[in-house]
Amino acid sequence: MAMVIVGLAAPAHTASITNQDSDPRTLVVTENGVKSELVIGAGETVSFCASGCFITLPNGDRAALAGGESIELVGSDAIINP
Amino acid sequence: MLRALVFSLALAMLVIPARAQSVAGEAEASVLALTRDVERLLNDIGESAQDDGRLAEIVTELTALQDGLLAAGVALTPRLGAVRSRLEQLGPVPPESEPPEPEPRAQERGALAAERALINDLIGQLETQSIRARGGVDRIAELRRTLFTEALARRYDITTAFSPQLIADLAERAQALERRVTSWASFTWRTKQSTVLVSALMILALALAAVWASRRTIVIWIERAEGENPPTYFARMTNAFWYTLMPTLAFWLFLAISFLGLDQAGLMRPDILFILTRLLIGVAAVVLVWRLSEAVFAPSKPNWRLIGVTDGAARSLKAFFVAMAVVTVVDTVIEQVNTIVGASLPITVARSLIASLAVGALLVVIAFIRPFPPHVPEAADDVAIDVAIDAVARPWPGWVKWPLVASGLLLIGAALAGYIGFARFAAQQIVITGAILATVYLGHRAAQAIAQDHAFGQSRLGAALNRRLSLSETAIDQLGLVLGMALSIVVLLVGLPVLALQWGFRWPEIRAFGARFFTDIPVGSISISLTSIAAGIVLFFIGYLVTKRFQRWLDGNVLERSRVEPGVRNSIRTAIGYAGIALAALIGVSAAGLDMSQLALVAGALSLGIGFGLQNIVSNFVSGLILLAERPFKSGDIIEAGGYTGTVTNISVRATEIQLFDRKTLILPNSELINSAVSNWMHRNTFGRVTVSVGVSYGSDPQQVHDLLLEIAADHPRVLGNPEPFVSFDDFGASSLDFTLYAFLSDIGYGLTVRTELRMAIFERFKTVGIEIPFPQRDVNLRMMQPDAEVPVALPQEPFGEIEAGDARRPDDS
Numbered sequence: 001m002a003m004v005i006v007g008l009a010a011p012a013h014t015a016s017i018t019n020q021d022s023d024p025r026t027l028v029v030t031e032n033g034v035k036s037e038l039v040i041g042a043g044e045t046v047s048f049c050a051s052g053c054f055i056t057l058p059n060g061d062r063a064a065l066a067g068g069e070s071i072e073l074v075g076s077d078a079i080i081n082p
Numbered sequence: 083m084l085r086a087l088v089f090s091l092a093l094a095m096l097v098i099p100a101r102a103q104s105v106a107g108e109a110e111a112s113v114l115a116l117t118r119d120v121e122r123l124l125n126d127i128g129e130s131a132q133d134d135g136r137l138a139e140i141v142t143e144l145t146a147l148q149d150g151l152l153a154a155g156v157a158l159t160p161r162l163g164a165v166r167s168r169l170e171q172l173g174p175v176p177p178e179s180e181p182p183e184p185e186p187r188a189q190e191r192g193a194l195a196a197e198r199a200l201i202n203d204l205i206g207q208l209e210t211q212s213i214r215a216r217g218g219v220d221r222i223a224e225l226r227r228t229l230f231t232e233a234l235a236r237r238y239d240i241t242t243a244f245s246p247q248l249i250a251d252l253a254e255r256a257q258a259l260e261r262r263v264t265s266w267a268s269f270t271w272r273t274k275q276s277t278v279l280v281s282a283l284m285i286l287a288l289a290l291a292a293v294w295a296s297r298r299t300i301v302i303w304i305e306r307a308e309g310e311n312p313p314t315y316f317a318r319m320t321n322a323f324w325y326t327l328m329p330t331l332a333f334w335l336f337l338a339i340s341f342l343g344l345d346q347a348g349l350m351r352p353d354i355l356f357i358l359t360r361l362l363i364g365v366a367a368v369v370l371v372w373r374l375s376e377a378v379f380a381p382s383k384p385n386w387r388l389i390g391v392t393d394g395a396a397r398s399l400k401a402f403f404v405a406m407a408v409v410t411v412v413d414t415v416i417e418q419v420n421t422i423v424g425a426s427l428p429i430t431v432a433r434s435l436i437a438s439l440a441v442g443a444l445l446v447v448i449a450f451i452r453p454f455p456p457h458v459p460e461a462a463d464d465v466a467i468d469v470a471i472d473a474v475a476r477p478w479p480g481w482v483k484w485p486l487v488a489s490g491l492l493l494i495g496a497a498l499a500g501y502i503g504f505a506r507f508a509a510q511q512i513v514i515t516g517a518i519l520a521t522v523y524l525g526h527r528a529a530q531a532i533a534q535d536h537a538f539g540q541s542r543l544g545a546a547l548n549r550r551l552s553l554s555e556t557a558i559d560q561l562g563l564v565l566g567m568a569l570s571i572v573v574l575l576v577g578l579p580v581l582a583l584q585w586g587f588r589w590p591e592i593r594a595f596g597a598r599f600f601t602d603i604p605v606g607s608i609s610i611s612l613t614s615i616a617a618g619i620v621l622f623f624i625g626y627l628v629t630k631r632f633q634r635w636l637d638g639n640v641l642e643r644s645r646v647e648p649g650v651r652n653s654i655r656t657a658i659g660y661a662g663i664a665l666a667a668l669i670g671v672s673a674a675g676l677d678m679s680q681l682a683l684v685a686g687a688l689s690l691g692i693g694f695g696l697q698n699i700v701s702n703f704v705s706g707l708i709l710l711a712e713r714p715f716k717s718g719d720i721i722e723a724g725g726y727t728g729t730v731t732n733i734s735v736r737a738t739e740i741q742l743f744d745r746k747t748l749i750l751p752n753s754e755l756i757n758s759a760v761s762n763w764m765h766r767n768t769f770g771r772v773t774v775s776v777g778v779s780y781g782s783d784p785q786q787v788h789d790l791l792l793e794i795a796a797d798h799p800r801v802l803g804n805p806e807p808f809v810s811f812d813d814f815g816a817s818s819l820d821f822t823l824y825a826f827l828s829d830i831g832y833g834l835t836v837r838t839e840l841r842m843a844i845f846e847r848f849k850t851v852g853i854e855i856p857f858p859q860r861d862v863n864l865r866m867m868q869p870d871a872e873v874p875v876a877l878p879q880e881p882f883g884e885i886e887a888g889d890a891r892r893p894d895d896s
């Protein structure tokens with residue numbers, strides 16, 4: 001019973017991204033077919049992409065997220081942990 | 083050996099790109115298929131720009147396709163990560179100056195770079211298609227809005243609708259329908275005669291069985307006995323629920339089984355199936371509304387009525403709801419049948435006109451009935467009143483009546499002015515919204531009924547719970563309250579989204595709103611999550627229960643068997659209780675999503691104010707902790723503090739409870755116990771001394787008294803032999819020789835009893851050996867003054883000349 005409630009209470013599936021660089025980085029996020037830019041300040045962690053999205057990383061690589069991933073930006077590279 | 087290693091390494095390097103190529107190839111194919119799907123649906127939008135139903139379907143398909151596009155992208159993403167990390171392992175292309183790298187390495191790098199570019203391209207394509215699909219959804223929304231506005235704003239000439247053309251069209255459609263039905267009937271009869279007969283027999287048998295079964299069970303279950311006193315509201319409510327549900331469900335089951343049976347037997351043709359389905363659904367809906375309004379209004383059984391209206395109003399309201407359902411269902415069924423036999427503008431206009439007028443007229447009529455019984459002071463609100471006073475019954479309140487009239491007139495006006503589309507849309511919205519609101523209202527009444535005092539305990543479920551779990555009546559009552567509240571919440575949670583759906587919100591929007599509402603309510607810069615708060619509360623209570631369990635286990639199983647003394651046990655239990663609750667609170671607060679650092683900031687800002695305002699409480703709290711740790715006294719000790727003497731019963735965190743000997747409970751703040759002197763009769767040990775004072779007359783032998791007192795003390799079972807009792811000869815008193823007996827006890831808790839028993843014994847023994855315990859004595863000499871000086875001397879022999887006064891006082895007790 002309690003486990004069910006705790007399970008329900010878990011926050012909605014958002015992906016979170018942490019910029020471990022000393023410079024702000026810009027991502028292009030296409031969520032639900034709407035394209036927007038997301039600027040992440042140095043050392044900042046941002047939750048985004050509640051229902052899955054496509055992103056373009058600073059190094060030009062693309063990725064699709066189902067939500068729930070955590071991404072670390074190191075340099076121009078990104079590590080996506082499912 | 084080395085050659086083999088190099089060979090296998092080279093082989094592996096060849097294999098990886100090859101497999102990757104095939105993975106990318108599959109992905110390419112799926113991306114292509116998805117792109118084609120998007121393309122096809124976008125083309126479809128242009129073609130069915132006038133077809134609202136198809137447009138709605140396309141939206142659903144496009145939304146599903148969005149998920150498909152994302153899923154394809156998500157499937158590709160990990161491969162991209164693998165390629166990238168492999169590329170990093172390989173390192174950059176060596177500059178010209180350095181020796182060239184081995185060929186396989188360069189080849190692998192090239193293949194990986196190509197794959198990376200390919201996957202990026204594919205994900206890019208998916209993204210583009212996702213954007214296009216979204217564009218399509220937006221365009222459809224725009225198109226549908228325009229269509230809708232056009233449909234509402236379009237004006238029909240209703241005079242032409244009722245032209246001879248209408249009669250001709252009707253006749254033609256009726257013929258077409260008849261032809262379809264007869265051709266199907268004759269065809270099935272000719273080809274599948276036996277099946278038809280068997281099916282008919284089976285349906286008949288099923289119907290008979292259903293009737294028989296319902297007579298045996300359902301009718302008894304939902305019987306509404308006519309008695310003197312009306313049943314409780316909760317009983318009426320549950321009865322109404324079953325009264326509606328069971329016959330309706332039985333009827334639906336019968337319809338569904340017969341229908342599926344006919345279909346399975348191959349007796350159906352698609353068009354007949356379509357018409358029959360719509361017809362049966364319509365009948366099922368009407369039956370539901372009929373049963374429900376009968377259950378709620380019970381025109382002929384006022385005792386069972388759920389809503390306090392008069393008999394006449396109950397009849398009218400029931401008729402109103404059934405008529406509404408019939409109008410709506412007939413309208414819808416004719417519309418559906420029209421799609422089979424061919425649409426005709428005059429028929430559509432006439433049908434919508436009639437339906438809108440009917441709904442409008444019904445609304446106006448029902449607005450003018452007088453539903454409520456007149457105010458009679460002794461009549462309870464829910465008790466139905468006799469029809470005799472119907473004449474002075476009260477009308478609807480204005481906020482019900484005038485909106486009803488206005489919407490009815492609006493429908494009639496719009497329909498007569500030719501805005502048929504609008505009138506029909508409005509009529510449908512009014513009917514369905516009304517139905518949803520009525521259902522929500524009933525749910526709300528049900529919730530209230532459950533939450534009423536003792537209502538739940540009297541229900542079958544409550545009684546069963548009472549028997550099975552042997553819950554107390556209060557517990558059942560509280561359970562009823564909780565159930566009632568839960569039902570209210572469920573009613574709202576179901577009713578509001580359904581209402582929103584009816585009013586044109588789309589499901590994803592509602593879902594997103596709901597998710598936001600429960601997980602993320604922004605207040606300024608912070609956001610509150612209801613689910614997290616609920617989780618926090620639940621976790622806190624779990625922590626609290628676990629602490630209680632742990633406390634009980636530790637106390638009962640560990641401490642008791644380790645022969646720890648009760649006071650220490652109490653201290654440990656209390657300390658663990660506070661620690662556990664603090665821990666549970668911390669867990670709860672962090673699960674609720676409150677940021678501790680922000681809390682610390684607030685606490686810092688407030689600490690000065692708290693320091694002043696809560697000084698005493700904090701001081702008591704800290705004192706309580708010191709008492710628990712240092713234990714100058716423990717529970718069960720007899721202490722003297724603040725001018726009171728009593729047994730410590732409980733040391734809690736703010737105050738200590740002391741039971742005085744007159745059974746009063748003194749609640750003494752802990753700081754008093756820390757800051758001022760406390761004398762503990764039982765500190766470390768319960769050893770103590772009692773004293774008894776006694777006076778004997780001057781005629782007694784002091785040595786004998788001394789020995790007797792010692793003897794008495796030695797005879798008492800609770801008086802210790804070592805240190806031995808001791809008697810002091812204190813004073814030559816005014817009327818007695820004063821002695822004091824000192825005796826030592828192992829448990830000073832018996833001090834009062836022992837003192838009493840010693841005094842008893844002293845009194846008895848002194849009496850038997852003839853030692854007198856004197857009253858205080860005083861001689862008073864009175865001199866009588868005579869006016870004649872010849873006889874100046876008072877004569878002591880005269881009886882009235884001297885008065886011996888006895889002043890009876892109890893000897894001093896201490």
